[in-house]
Amino acid sequence: MAKFITIGERIHCISPSIRKAMAERDPEPILKRAKEQIDAGATYLDVNIGPAESDGPELMTWAVQLIQSNFDNVPLAFDTANKKAIEAGISVYNRSKGKPIVNSADAGDRIEYLDLAAANDAICVALCSKAGVPSDNDERMSYLMELLERGLGLGMEAEDMWFDPLFLVIKGMQDKQMDVLEFIRMIAEQGLNSTGGLSNNSNGMPKHIRPIMDSAMVAMAMMCGLTSAIVNPCDLRLMETIKSCDIIKNNNLYADSYLEI
Amino acid sequence: MPFTKKPHAFKAAINEVTLGTGDKAVTIGGENTYPFYTFDNTTKNKPVIGAEVSDIGYENEPEGYKAFFGTEDMVERAKKAAAMDEVAFICLHFAGADPFGANKSVEECIEKAKAVAAAVDKPLVIMGCKNLEKDTELFSKVSEALAGKNIVVLSAREENYKTVGASAGLAYNQxxxxxxxxxxxxxxxxxxxxxxxxxNPKSMVMNLGSAAAGYGYEYVASTMDRVRAAALGQNDTQLQMPVITPVSTETWAVKESVAEEADMPEWGSREERGIDMEVVTAAASLSAGSDAVILKHPESIRTIYKLIDALC
Incomplete structure (x- = not known):
């Protein structure tokens, strides 16, 4: 099996410093966060420019070229509601380190993001939901099948659709957690890839608790077959857990320095 | 339904590493398939053979070996070995440096190495005597003495990688x-x-260990298999260095190759046995992933060369 893929989530316009940097086209805050995440071991970096209704294509093009030219063409995930911005980003994207990821499609209003990924030979995060949280795994599976069939119909490889089970917040939906893990197992049993916003599970918890809960969640999810997650790679405990799970799963050959590489 | 061939070349590849300089420089590695899986992809660089030339023990070599080389002189033997088309590089084995053996000085070894370097234009691999302290000194000084020759030092170990890596790899760019x-x-x-x-990982090769067939060789083979699987299947950049396997030093030291015919008449010719041990071990190493094997007997070298040539 291949190593677990981490998608660093810290270039996100919800952060005031990043939003300001994007608005002013100031490279430094963005490069700083890119470097931190790459140094911490992120495979992909997510670039979230928000809705970016006015200048999306131009902003995404700038961000992609800025990050890739400074960090040896690090592979990127494109995260915005503006489809034109994703297309513009992919048009200047260097694929030498990996295909671009479109983040994300779902089985509802955002299903056309799958078409966008297919048309641009990209990987697509495919949320197994339509409107709101699915009531059970049968419903999740029906969305998965809908997305899978559409993607295959558009000529995508199944391995390029990374199904997102939709991690749920424990504070409020504690009783649904095992369903999510079970659904990850159902995805894995079909030989499909998966990803998701892992830290949703610990939303609202005290800051010192979140790395602990995220680490436990990622370990259980990897046991069930999760192949990727959108995470904060600067969370050392989480990254150490992922690297250790990769060793136990025989995804990576053990060496005494495995945490350093 | 017609059979559709699906070649399985990996997305990852073994690093290409060039040994030596000039026209006779040789590049090993570069493959993105398992060994000899030419149906998956053409082999970028065929595996190669190095000829071991040791500084001691000529008197005990079998007759055919002596007939071919005709002299104890290390430089002359290196020249004869280098003249074989089948030989890609020369491995100078300073077994005589061992403080518990002939205890030749590092300076003496370096003089020999320099003389060989002046006489042959094929790449040089320097093998030590397995004494940690002596080898560390030898590797550091030979790296300096042969600066610019792009030699390989065989090998840095857990106990001396800092010194050997710093001198050979960093200071002298070997x-x-x-x-x-x-x-x-x-x-x-x-x-x-x-x-x-x-x-630089592109300046590194691996010696994953060796053994004569029948002497724990299955561990060698499974280690090499697993390393190659991780390097290619998991794109493990820490394991994508090409593999050089010393064969002759192992196979000519076991009883099958050492026992004289007079003592073991039912085993037949000692020389044939030694060649057989060398050939089977080398063939197994190549099929487990060695990019280069180091052999001693001209007959083994010719045989393995033919094998490689026929398979890729």
């Missing part, structure tokens, strides 16, 4: 082999440590 005695996790760890030291 190639360094990392030796791990059939320990897959140590193989990776040593590479990680050398890279952390600053040695």
């Amino acid at each position: 190639k360094v082999s990392a030796e791990s005695a059939v320990d897959i996790n140590l193989a990776k760890q040593l590479n990680v440590l050398m890279m952390q030291l600053g040695v």
Whole structure:
């Protein structure tokens, strides 16, 4: 099996410093966060420019070229509601380190993001939901099948659709957690890839608790077959857990320095 | 339904490493398939053979070996070996440096190495005497003495990788082999440590350990298999160094190759036995992933060359 893929989530316009940097086209805050995440071991970096209704294509093009030219063409995930911005980003994207990821499609209003990924030979995060949280795994599976069939119909490889089970917040939906893990197992049993916003599970918890809960969640999810997650790679405990799970799963050959590489 | 051939070349590849300089420089590695899987992809660089020339023990060599080389002189033997088309590089084996053996001085070894370097234009690989202290000194000084020759030192070990890596790999820009005695996790760890030291992974090769067939060889084969699977299947950049396997030093030291015919008449010719041991071990190493094997007997070298040529 291949190593677990981490998608660093810290270039996100919800952060005031990043939003300001994007608005002013100031490279430094963005490069700083890119470097931190790459140094911490992120495979992909997510670039979230928000809705970016006015200048999306131009902003995404700038961000992609800025990050890739400074960090040896690090592979990127494109995260915005503006489809034109994703297309513009992919048009200047260097694929030498990996295909671009479109983040994300779902089985509802955002299903056309799958078409966008297919048309641009990209990987697509495919949320197994339509409107709101699915009531059970049968419903999740029906969305998965809908997305899978559409993607295959558009000529995508199944391995390029990374199904997102939709991690749920424990504070409020504690009783649904095992369903999510079970659904990850159902995805894995079909030989499909998966990803998701892992830290949703610990939303609202005290800051010192979140790395602990995220680490436990990622370990259980990897046991069930999760192949990727959108995470904060600067969370050392989480990254150490992922690297250790990769060793136990025989995804990576053990060496005494495995945490350093 | 018609059979559709689906070649399975990996997305990852073994690093290409060039030994030596000039027209006779040789590049090993580069493949993105399992060994000899030519149906998956053409082999970028065929595996090659190095000829071991030792500084001691000529008097005990079998008759055919002596007939071919005709002299004890190390430089002359290196020249004869280098003249064989089948030989890609010369491995100078300074077994005589061992303080518990002939205890030749490092200076004497270096003089020999320089004389060979002046006489042959094929790449040189320097093998030590297995005494840690002596080898560390020898590798450092020979790297300096043969600066610019792009030699390989065989090998840095867990105990001396810092000194050997710093001198051969960093100061004199030679190639360094990392030796791990059939320990897959140590193989990776040593590479990680050398890279952390600053040695360019493209200047590194691996000696994953060796054994004569029948002497724990299955561990060697499974280690090499697993390393190649991780390097290609998991794109493990810490394991994508090409593999050089010393064969002759192992196979000519076991009783099958040592026992004289007079003592073991039912075993037949000692020389044939020695060649057989060398050939089977080399063939097994190549099929497990060695990019280069080091052999001694001209007959073994010719045989293995034919094998490689026929398979890729």
